[in-house]
Amino acid sequence: MKRTMTSGLTMDTIVSLAKRRGFVFQSSEIYGGLASCWDYGPVGVELKRNVKEAWWRSVVTARDDVVAIDCSILMHPRVWEASGHLESFTDPLVDCKKCKNRFRADQLHELRCPEKPSKRPGECGGELTEARQFNLMFKTFMGPVEDSSAVAYLRPETAQGIFVNFRNVQTTTRKKLPFGIAQVGKSFRNEITPGNFTFRTREFEQMEMEFFCHPSEAEKWYRYWLEERFDWYLRLGIRKEHLRLRDHGRDELAHYAKEKGACADIEYLYPFEKGGRWSELEGVANRTDYDLKRHGEFSGKDLSYFDPATRERYHPYVIEPAAGADRATLAFLVDAYDEETIISAKGKAETRVILRFHPRLAPVQVAVLPLSKKEPLMEVARKLYDSLRVRGLRCEYDVAGGIGKRYRRQDELGTPFCVTIDFDSAEDGKATIRDRDSMEQERVDLEQVFGFVQAKFLGDAR
Numbered sequence: 173m174k175r176t177m178t179s180g181l182t183m184d185t186i187v188s189l190a191k192r193r194g195f196v197f198q199s200s201e202i203y204g205g206l207a208s209c210w211d212y213g214p215v216g217v218e219l220k221r222n223v224k225e226a227w228w229r230s231v232v233t234a235r236d237d238v239v240a241i242d243c244s245i246l247m248h249p250r251v252w253e254a255s256g257h258l259e260s261f262t263d264p265l266v267d268c269k270k271c272k273n274r275f276r277a278d279q280l281h282e283l284r285c286p287e288k289p290s291k292r293p294g295e296c297g298g299e300l301t302e303a304r305q306f307n308l309m310f311k312t313f314m315g316p317v318e319d320s321s322a323v324a325y326l327r328p329e330t331a332q333g334i335f336v337n338f339r340n341v342q343t344t345t346r347k348k349l350p351f352g353i354a355q356v357g358k359s360f361r362n363e364i365t366p367g368n369f370t371f372r373t374r375e376f377e378q379m380e381m382e383f384f385c386h387p388s389e390a391e392k393w394y395r396y397w398l399e400e401r402f403d404w405y406l407r408l409g410i411r412k413e414h415l416r417l418r419d420h421g422r423d424e425l426a427h428y429a430k431e432k433g434a435c436a437d438i439e440y441l442y443p444f445e446k447g448g449r450w451s452e453l454e455g456v457a458n459r460t461d462y463d464l465k466r467h468g469e470f471s472g473k474d475l476s477y478f479d480p481a482t483r484e485r486y487h488p489y490v491i492e493p494a495a496g497a498d499r500a501t502l503a504f505l506v507d508a509y510d511e512e513t514i515i516s517a518k519g520k521a522e523t524r525v526i527l528r529f530h531p532r533l534a535p536v537q538v539a540v541l542p543l544s545k546k547e548p549l550m551e552v553a554r555k556l557y558d559s560l561r562v563r564g565l566r567c568e569y570d571v572a573g574g575i576g577k578r579y580r581r582q583d584e585l586g587t588p589f590c591v592t593i594d595f596d597s598a599e600d601g602k603a604t605i606r607d608r609d610s611m612e613q614e615r616v617d618l619e620q621v622f623g624f625v626q627a628k629f630l631g632d633a634r
């Protein structure tokens with residue numbers, strides 16, 4: 173596969189393609205938009221679903237040591253006392269005394285002043301206040317009375333639903349350690365400085381897994397999951413030079429890993445500035461026995477594990493790979509972006525924009541394109557389109573405009589295969605399949621199109 177880009181790629185290019193082709197729209201756009209909130213359009217929602225599906229296959233379906241759960245977003249307020257979020261889930265915040273904007277004190281080096289975007293915070297002529305801690309949890313009230321007894325929080329991570337259900341899951345599944353519990357779902361954080369498109373938002377989706385093991389094996393599993401998760405991005409096509417691991421320093425460890433734990437980030441080189449900026453894509457943490465012990469203390473319920481083989485009772489350690497579905501979707505979109513110069517049928521040099529998605533992630537897997545609107549072409553094409561769709565392939569049918577234009581549109585959607593129905597198809601029962609990356613064309617029996625395309629999506633489930 174030819175990869176020519178993307179050192180000069182900017183976020184503006186991605187945002188504009190995302191809107192033009194229906195990947196991502198601004199939330200509430202007709203009302204002027206709502207800052208840092210985004211809606212996934214018809215192809216964006218397919219891409220994100222495919223990312224989550226690929227994660228699920230890899231972390232849950234293909235393994236026999238991970239099960240899943242789907243917990244409610246609202247949880248008992250004591251959960252957040254026990255987890256440490258009410259006390260410690262804070263970011264340092266500073267105010268500019270002149271322009272009144274607020275900034276994360278630990279990100280000043282990468283932020284811009286909204287009043288003077290060429291300047292850093294505090295360089296607009298204002299002075300920054302001392303940093304103070306700001307809790308990121310979204311607060312709401314349950315029921316008709318808005319008093320302190322009705323306070324509830326939108327979960328800031330999906331992990332806590334897993335910890336409080338550890339006993340339920342372990343006893344109902346009869347899983348022995350080591351085993352994991354996975355969950356995909358929305359989380360909410362009142363971020364001080366959201367931004368960079370879908371990278372940092374206040375409502376986002378996480379793909380988390382808590383892997384419970386014997387304390388003596390925690391280091392081994394931590395290393396295992398770091399490697400496994402890093403490789404997952406590579407297997408789905410992220411370029412190696414755009415991915416790196418970064419260990420957290422002791423001063424940036426989360427509260428649950430402060431004592432004996434460890435954390436590392438899988439970072440992606442997002443095009444947030446010239447040359448790119450390494451930013452967190454996924455975190456992998458050794459959360460120790462912190463969460464199970466704290467929930468045991470606060471609930472009065474025993475969350476230890478009894479090993480029948482060794483007759484040992486202990487609180488398991490937890491290794492957590494925590495990925496963001498939106499950040500992963502953005503990374504796959506950015507990394508797929510490519511441009512190449514081609515010579516058109518009329519001999520003119522043209523730029524071809526291609527999203528080189530891994531076939532499993534592509535929002536549209538196959539496009540059916542009749543060469544003309546005349547019969548019997550349309551009937552043959554329509555029949556093929558219907559048969560591919562009902563057998564589960566994500567298909568598009570497009571008859572509008574010249575074939576070159578239709579190919580360009582599918583290239584920009586990242587469709588791996590275009591099937592053209594021409595005047596011979598009704599006679600010889602064959603169609604032409606065009607490969608997105610090589611642009612090579614192959615003549616295939618109409619009945620074999622499904623098998624040909626599907627074979628490209630099969631293979632190792634991980």
Ligand code: GAP
Binds near residue numbers: 371495
């Ligand atoms: N349970 C651990 C946990 O939540 P985290 O590093 O705070 O760890 C995990 O979050 C992942 O969730 C991040 O690596 C990122 O991909 C995603 N994430 C976190 N905050 C986000 C935000 N404001 N917007 C989009 N994604 C976010």
